[in-house]
Amino acid sequence: MKVYELKRAPNARRVRMFLAEKGIEMSYQQVDLGAGENLAPDFLAKNPAGRIPVLELDDGTHISETIAICRYFEELYPTPNLFGSTPLERATIEMWSRFIEFNLWLPTGMAFRHITGFYKDRETVFPEWGEECKKNAQLWFDKLDERLVEVPYVAGERFTIADILALCTIDFGKVVGLRIAPAQLHLQAWHERVSARPSAQA
Amino acid sequence: MKVYELKRAPNARRVRMFLAEKGIEMSYQQVDLGAGENLAPDFLAKNPAGRIPVLELDDGTHISETIAICRYFEELYPTPNLFGSTPLERATIEMWSRFIEFNLWLPTGMAFRHITGFYKDRETVFPEWGEECKKNAQLWFDKLDERLVEVPYVAGERFTIADILALCTIDFGKVVGLRIAPAQLHLQAWHERVSARPSAQA
Numbered sequence: 001m002k003v004y005e006l007k008r009a010p011n012a013r014r015v016r017m018f019l020a021e022k023g024i025e026m027s028y029q030q031v032d033l034g035a036g037e038n039l040a041p042d043f044l045a046k047n048p049a050g051r052i053p054v055l056e057l058d059d060g061t062h063i064s065e066t067i068a069i070c071r072y073f074e075e076l077y078p079t080p081n082l083f084g085s086t087p088l089e090r091a092t093i094e095m096w097s098r099f100i101e102f103n104l105w106l107p108t109g110m111a112f113r114h115i116t117g118f119y120k121d122r123e124t125v126f127p128e129w130g131e132e133c134k135k136n137a138q139l140w141f142d143k144l145d146e147r148l149v150e151v152p153y154v155a156g157e158r159f160t161i162a163d164i165l166a167l168c169t170i171d172f173g174k175v176v177g178l179r180i181a182p183a184q185l186h187l188q189a190w191h192e193r194v195s196a197r198p199s200a201q202a
Numbered sequence: 203m204k205v206y207e208l209k210r211a212p213n214a215r216r217v218r219m220f221l222a223e224k225g226i227e228m229s230y231q232q233v234d235l236g237a238g239e240n241l242a243p244d245f246l247a248k249n250p251a252g253r254i255p256v257l258e259l260d261d262g263t264h265i266s267e268t269i270a271i272c273r274y275f276e277e278l279y280p281t282p283n284l285f286g287s288t289p290l291e292r293a294t295i296e297m298w299s300r301f302i303e304f305n306l307w308l309p310t311g312m313a314f315r316h317i318t319g320f321y322k323d324r325e326t327v328f329p330e331w332g333e334e335c336k337k338n339a340q341l342w343f344d345k346l347d348e349r350l351v352e353v354p355y356v357a358g359e360r361f362t363i364a365d366i367l368a369l370c371t372i373d374f375g376k377v378v379g380l381r382i383a384p385a386q387l388h389l390q391a392w393h394e395r396v397s398a399r400p401s402a403q404a
Contacts, residue, residue, distance in 0.1 A: 049301055049304075049305055061290070065297045065300040068297040068300060090277065094267065095265055095270040098269065099266075124334050126334075128328065
């Protein structure tokens, strides 16, 4: 079993941090996204979306998409629980995970691509759209700060997959100048709390 | 229990179609997105993302995000199974659901917003970016057509949540001129097969 990834890519970090929380050992194979290795036919046969991370099982089956990979391991190794223990808690964690993915992660990723032009050899970029995405991501720094007045972790009283998604997104946002503002005290305290976990170094 | 929605919105249809497959009766309350009712403080208290659908439980708890709502009902009413029966099947269905959401649904939704300017009273739109999104969505019509050579349904041998996501996305895409091409025979056959289900009228 191994994971195809790129060490510095934020989605790769999400999976590594999740596996570290579970105490699962994993082999990793690096994929050179900058050189377009992810768009070569042999990689597209593993993942038609041409993205990392991709989990390869021992029988050659491939599972792509960070959350699908993480949930697969959650079911095989239920402790510690990171996706929720009851239908309502699972729904709440998924809701917050998706808030993070669609409102913070996606605009941050699009800001990165459109402002830096990192993939402009293979996609048309619109820097003004990138700046708009950056503004949209910033709005969710405020929403998270408000949320963290009420609860210590993104999805509630305990650390979950939603915190992993939020931490990896916020840390990645630095590449386009997205930073927690001094006034966002609750978000800052959460960031320190979550960054102190050993898994944050995975 | 009720769902806040807008009858013609594609995410609302995803939830209605899912509940119809499960045979679950539901009350619905319409939210006027065009008038910005979803951005009013009382709605933002239900869903900080200001989006529909939102499920309201009898105790006043709110669950937002289509997939979180659907999975909640999947766990309460496991039959018929639409999210998968084993860890590997669940991972495969989630992978394909996310392929659809990130590569087909998102660019279709952005194409709609940026080309038609439907929400231009509340967001800055870039029509050229909308056209680019439309092209990106079209690429996945081809990928799905290739996939459906191998299997009769998006995630494999049977109808799942991934088909609901794909159907509602493809049908919505008509508003920006996205259509299954005559040469995409497998996608066309799948579309007829899935559209014939009674739940498609929900």
